[in-house]
Amino acid sequence: MDQIELEFGKVVRKYREKAGHSQEGFADVAGLHRTYISSIELGKVQVGIGVAEKLAIALDVPLSKLFREIERRRDNQSG
Secondary structure, eight states, X not given: OOHHHHHHHHHHHHHHHHTTOOHHHHHXXXXXXXXXXXXXXXXXXXXOHHHHHHHHHHHTSOHHHHHHHHHHHHXXXXX
16 A cells, blocks of 8 residues: 555554554444454555544544644655
């Protein structure tokens, strides 16, 4: 997968762990399967905008914040 999928997965995992969710518990809250959450966090899948929104809602984080975090990480890597 591309770097964006890897970065998105890392950001989702960071916020999931910060919220104290296991993958299974988070999957239940998001209405997704646990193995799909694992694939997202490992950057193995391309997530559609609808799923990204479900994740953000489940994390109680604005979707824009997830994307800003990815941009910040990319800026730190390139500079």
